[in-house]
Amino acid sequence: MGVARLDTARGSRGSKDPAKRLALIDALLSEGDAASCALCTLEWLAAEAGAERGLCALVETEGRSLRGLVGHGVDDAEVEAMVVDLGQSTDPLVVALESREPVTFEAPREGTRRPQPATPLGPATFTVAPLTAGAGDTRGGLGLLLVAGPEGTRLDEGELAWAAGRLGVRLAALAYSRAREAEVRRRRDVEWLQGILEAVTDPILLTDAQGRILIANSGAEHLLTTDEETGEGRRRAVALNNMLFSASLFTNAEEGGPTRRELLLVNPVDGQDLLFELMTTPFPLGKGEVGMVSILRDVTDLSRATAEIEENYRRLRSAEAEVRAERDRLDVILSAVLDPILVTDPAGNIVLMNPPADHLFTAPAGAGAGAGGREAERRVRANDAVFTSFASDIYAGRSLRWKKELTLTDPESGEGIPMEAVSAKTMARPGEETAVVTILHDQSEAVERARLYEQVKRHSEDLEERVREATRELAEQNELLRRQALQLEHASAMKSQFLANVSHELRTPLHAIVGYTSVLLEGMSGELSDSQRGKLQRVDSNANHLLTIINDLLDLTRIESGKMPVRVEEFPVQAVFEEVRTEAESLIQASDLRVTFRVPDGVPALESDRQKVKQIVLNLLSNALKFTPDGEVRIEARHEPEEERVAIAVTDTGIGISEDHQQTIFEAFGQSGGSFYASAQSGTGLGLSICRRLATILGGDITLESEEGVGSTFTLVLPRTLEAA
Amino acid sequence: MTRERPLVLVVDDFEAGRELCAEYMAFRGYGVATAKDGAEAIEKAFELAPDAILMDLSLPEIDGWEATRRLRADARTQGIKIIALTAHALEAERDRALEAGCDAVVTKPVPPNELERVVRDQLGRDKAPADE
Numbered sequence: 001m002g003v004a005r006l007d008t009a010r011g012s013r014g015s016k017d018p019a020k021r022l023a024l025i026d027a028l029l030s031e032g033d034a035a036s037c038a039l040c041t042l043e044w045l046a047a048e049a050g051a052e053r054g055l056c057a058l059v060e061t062e063g064r065s066l067r068g069l070v071g072h073g074v075d076d077a078e079v080e081a082m083v084v085d086l087g088q089s090t091d092p093l094v095v096a097l098e099s100r101e102p103v104t105f106e107a108p109r110e111g112t113r114r115p116q117p118a119t120p121l122g123p124a125t126f127t128v129a130p131l132t133a134g135a136g137d138t139r140g141g142l143g144l145l146l147v148a149g150p151e152g153t154r155l156d157e158g159e160l161a162w163a164a165g166r167l168g169v170r171l172a173a174l175a176y177s178r179a180r181e182a183e184v185r186r187r188r189d190v191e192w193l194q195g196i197l198e199a200v201t202d203p204i205l206l207t208d209a210q211g212r213i214l215i216a217n218s219g220a221e222h223l224l225t226t227d228e229e230t231g232e233g234r235r236r237a238v239a240l241n242n243m244l245f246s247a248s249l250f251t252n253a254e255e256g257g258p259t260r261r262e263l264l265l266v267n268p269v270d271g272q273d274l275l276f277e278l279m280t281t282p283f284p285l286g287k288g289e290v291g292m293v294s295i296l297r298d299v300t301d302l303s304r305a306t307a308e309i310e311e312n313y314r315r316l317r318s319a320e321a322e323v324r325a326e327r328d329r330l331d332v333i334l335s336a337v338l339d340p341i342l343v344t345d346p347a348g349n350i351v352l353m354n355p356p357a358d359h360l361f362t363a364p365a366g367a368g369a370g371a372g373g374r375e376a377e378r379r380v381r382a383n384d385a386v387f388t389s390f391a392s393d394i395y396a397g398r399s400l401r402w403k404k405e406l407t408l409t410d411p412e413s414g415e416g417i418p419m420e421a422v423s424a425k426t427m428a429r430p431g432e433e434t435a436v437v438t439i440l441h442d443q444s445e446a447v448e449r450a451r452l453y454e455q456v457k458r459h460s461e462d463l464e465e466r467v468r469e470a471t472r473e474l475a476e477q478n479e480l481l482r483r484q485a486l487q488l489e490h491a492s493a494m495k496s497q498f499l500a501n502v503s504h505e506l507r508t509p510l511h512a513i514v515g516y517t518s519v520l521l522e523g524m525s526g527e528l529s530d531s532q533r534g535k536l537q538r539v540d541s542n543a544n545h546l547l548t549i550i551n552d553l554l555d556l557t558r559i560e561s562g563k564m565p566v567r568v569e570e571f572p573v574q575a576v577f578e579e580v581r582t583e584a585e586s587l588i589q590a591s592d593l594r595v596t597f598r599v600p601d602g603v604p605a606l607e608s609d610r611q612k613v614k615q616i617v618l619n620l621l622s623n624a625l626k627f628t629p630d631g632e633v634r635i636e637a638r639h640e641p642e643e644e645r646v647a648i649a650v651t652d653t654g655i656g657i658s659e660d661h662q663q664t665i666f667e668a669f670g671q672s673g674g675s676f677y678a679s680a681q682s683g684t685g686l687g688l689s690i691c692r693r694l695a696t697i698l699g700g701d702i703t704l705e706s707e708e709g710v711g712s713t714f715t716l717v718l719p720r721t722l723e724a725a
Numbered sequence: 726m727t728r729e730r731p732l733v734l735v736v737d738d739f740e741a742g743r744e745l746c747a748e749y750m751a752f753r754g755y756g757v758a759t760a761k762d763g764a765e766a767i768e769k770a771f772e773l774a775p776d777a778i779l780m781d782l783s784l785p786e787i788d789g790w791e792a793t794r795r796l797r798a799d800a801r802t803q804g805i806k807i808i809a810l811t812a813h814a815l816e817a818e819r820d821r822a823l824e825a826g827c828d829a830v831v832t833k834p835v836p837p838n839e840l841e842r843v844v845r846d847q848l849g850r851d852k853a854p855a856d857e
Contacts, residue, residue, distance in 0.1 A: 500815065504783070507812035511834035512741040518836035519745065524752050547834060554814055565816055 020048055024163060028170040034058065035070045037174065041145065041167040042072035049159045051147035053121055055079050058131075058143035058171070059086065059097070066093065066143065071120065078120035092117045093128065097141040102129040102157040102164065121148045127155050129164035133172030142171050203276075203296040209289055211246045220296070223265055237268035248278055249292060258282075263296065275300045340419075340440040348391050351435065360408055360440075361387065376411040383408045387438075390421055394436055400425045406440070418443040492561055499557045506550050513543045552686040559693045566697060568722050570607045573637045573646065574599045580618050580635070584625070591625050594632040603639045606646055607721040608698050613648075616691045616702070620650040620714045623687065628654030631711070640717075645700070649715040656708035665704065666692045691716075698722055731852050732756040732773060733844060736766040736789070737781040737810070742833075746779060749837035750844070754854035763787025767795055770802050776852060777806040777844050782813070782822060790825040797826035806847040810840070 027040040038056035045051040055071035068082030084093050092115075096103045104127040105116045116122050126148035130141040145164045149155045197204055203220035205213050213224065224245060226238050248263045263278040276296040285291045299306075334341055340357035344350050353361060361384055363377040386406055394402045402423040407416050423438040517540045519525070521533065528536065558564045577597040581588070588595050606613065617635065624633045631653030638647050657665060666688050692702045699719045706712035733755045737743035747757045758773055760766040763784045770778060778796075782789030789809060796802040809827040811818055822830045828847050831840060845853040 500813070503814055504812045507814070507833045508739055508742070511812065512739075512745060514834040515742070515745045515749075515837050518838060519749050519752070522838060524749060543834070551814065558815075 020044075021162070024048075024166060028166055031170075032174070034171055034174055037167060037170050038070045038145075039072060041163055042070070042147070045145075045147055045155075045160065045163055046072055049147070049156055049163070050149045050153070051155055051160070052150055053126075054145065054147035055082070055120055056131075056143060056145055056167070057082060057084070059141065066097065068120070069143070074120045082120060084117075093119070093144060096128045097130055097144060099130055100132070102127050102161050104128075104154055104157065107152075119146055121146055124148050124151065125154060127157060127160055129157075129160045131164055131168035131171060134165075134169055142168055142175070202298065204294070206283060206291055206293050207249065208285060208291045211249055214285075214291060220294075223268065223296075233271075234268040237266045237271065241265045241268070245278075245294075249280065249294065262299070265296075273300070274298060275303045337439075339442065342387070342438045342440075344391055344436045344438070346395070346434070346436075348388060348395070357440070360411065364411060375414070379409045379411045379414060383411070387421075390423075391436065391438075394423050394425070400427075405443070408440070418447060496557055496561045496563065499554060503550055503554045506546075510543060510547060510550070513539065514547070517543060549686075552690055555690050555694075556686055559690065559697070564694075564697060566609045566722070567611070568607055569610055570605050571610045572599075572605045573603055573648070576606075576610060576614050576617060577635060577637075579614050580621060583614075583618055584621050587622055587625050591628070592630065593625060593628055595621075595625075595635070596632065597635045599637045600639075603637045603646060604720055606718060608718055609722070612694045612698060613716075613718065616694055616716055617648055617650070619687045619691050620702075620716065623714070624650050624652035624654065624712070628652040628711070644720045645717055646720055647715050647717045649713055651711065651713040653711040656710050656712055657704070657706040658708050662704055662706060666702070728756065728776075730754060730756040730854055731776040731848055732758065734758045734760060734766065734769055734773065734775040734778045736760045736763075736778060736784070736792070738762055738784050739781070742781070746837060746840065750779075750841065753841050755844075763789065763792035766792050770796055770805060771799075774801070775805060776848055777808060779840065779844070780807055780809050780827070782809055782811045782818070790821060793822070793825040793827055806844075808840075808843055808847060810835070 024041065024044040027044065028037050031037045031040055035056075038058075042051070042054040042056065045054055051072075053071075053073035055068055055074050057066045057068045059066055063086065065086055066082075066084040068079040071079035084091060086094055086097075088094060092103070092105065104125065105122075107125040108116050108123050119126065126146055129145045129147075131143045131145055132141055145160070145167060147155055147160060197215075197217040200217060201219055203217060203223055205216035205220040205224070207213055213220070216224065223241050224238060226235050230238070244263065244265055248261065251261075258279065258281040260277060260279050263276045265274050265276060266272070267274050275298070277299045279295045279297070281293045283291045283293045334352075334354040337354060338356055340360055341352075341354045342350055342357045342361070343352035350361065361380060363373070363380045386408060390404060390406060393404070402421075404421050406419045406421050408419050409415070410417055420441040420443050421438055422441070423436050426435045426437060517536055520528065521536050521540065555564075577599060581595075581597060621633065621635060633653075634649075634651045636649050636651070638649070639645075640647055688702075695702045695716055695718070699722050700717045703715050703717065704712065705715075733750050735743055735746045735750065735757060736759070737746065738761050743759055743761070747759050751757045758769055758775060760769050764787050766778065766780065766784075766789075767787070769775075780789045780793060784792070787795075789811075793807050793809070796805060796807065807827045809822040809830045810833060811822065811830065812833040814832055819830045819832075829843055831843055
């Protein structure tokens, strides 16, 4: 190195004295740190070599810069401020560091070839000596020793080089022992850290950017690593865990910075799910690579506990909601009840009231002022007093239930309200009274109801009495009517019986008259003269007339008493006509009339009372014969299919009947009828009346068409079928 | 037992009626017996075994209905033709007579010749006396 040498200022100033050099060595050995060693070296140089000012700068551990350590005769701040970038290879100080020999920089003057580096010593002539670990050390300088003598002098470089050599060796030794100590400490720290890592039960691991595991504690190894002895099942679980973990890790890496998330892994031993909270923190691995520290906290149990807590909380909320709903419901019920309800605590204070109770025991809002308001307040206080007295009775009493009549006052109207108070003590536990529930029943309505009820009852009783009376009267009248009916019935029966008896009693002698007349006419007692015969025929005729009268009376009686029996049978009309013709034979022969019976084809058989039909037709025929002097009598049947009826018409060419007579001819004992028949010297006047009634009994009727001097037609109309009664 | 003439027992408590009937039946060629009441009628019926009985129903003591029932109840007399004769005109009386066992019922008054025709009908052409 082409470095110019300055002249030595003090020649051979006693610096080669071994004792003094030994003193520096002793001082250096007695000091334990770099700064103290450097300072005592600088002080020794000041004392022995005239270095008035000096400082020591050392290469930093990282080897990137040279930094001022300690100075002598120099401002400390300037020493600390000195920093030289070792990357600046052209810096004379950096060059000096690499050299083996001291270099002197002259104070800057005109014509100086080399620039002076910036130091706390400049601008002045100063010498720089490199500090090395020893002659064989090739690692380069540990630092620099910079010293300057009095203005204008050069220091002895040999002495400086010797001192710098001593300091360098000493610093190297110190650095070595420090490094060793640091290494021991580091190893111990690593052991401790590993201990800590193992002591933490949570899996912890460090991964590189590719997710490869760099460091893992046993918890993490258990989950994420395998060895040769691992079974297949566990191997698969671990593989699965790695996959899950990597996926989670890379998702986290994207987000950057520390993160926290849940991760579900599998316990490789038993296959149970394990829930972890994964906390990751980016970790610089050096050379720009960023790894990731992951801590997994097993929250499986925590999660279960949390879920349980949540469930409990939910139940609690639900129960609370139920209680609230229950209370709301109770409130609604309480409000809906029209009877006042009060709940009092054991001290007698009202703790709950429904609106009707409120009305009685709370002064109406806004009514404070004025006479009315004061009055209302007074009434409320009165009510309170009454109720308090009642409540104290309840607490004094032993029974759980209590009932009493109270009279309260309506605060608004001032009207007295009769109340029935019913109270019940509620107990939390036996003997521990918690509250008293009181319901007040407004009795005024009940009182009014009772009054009304009494009234109604009185009216009702009155009414009942009248009804009873009326019923009694009715019953009496009924009884009377019943007796009368019985009497009537009895009288009617008596009449029927009487007539039946009369009939019987009349017939017996009539039998003898008819019989003897008959046998005489028949000649049983010898031949009769014409005169005798004629007279006997008069007897016979009148006997028969009498018989007719008797029979008619009997029929009429039976019809009127409703005792006429009806026998329904089916028979052809023709058969009835033949019977009639037979019975009327003598009458027909006695008349000189042409009598014709005719039943056209298609007239159906009758279902009726044959005997009565015959009786009617016979009667009509005998009438026709009696009142027809000449001409003919036609008896004709015809069918009326629409009405399902059969009509039997008896037509004569007789004297006819006047319209007046037509009106009354069917009446029993009708005056005109009666006289009419009377004039004809035959019949009872009952015949047509009986015929029409019999026709009615058979469900039919008899009609009459007649013209005086021309003739009459009596028509019997009958239903083809008589429904048996 | 064979007879030339059929025997008719005429039962009637009413003398005129009884004698008229008996006389007329004899006149018409019948053998005739008479009885005044039910008990006598039963006695004579068993004794004489008539072909026919003309039985008035309203009789003292044992009436005609009862007498008929008794005669019908015994094998010896149940074949006798019994023609009831009554002054009761009601159908109910006729029905009672038929129920008691009468073969025919004739209501009084009735001319003897009609009565004889009923007897003749009941006895039949063989038993009745020849018509004149």
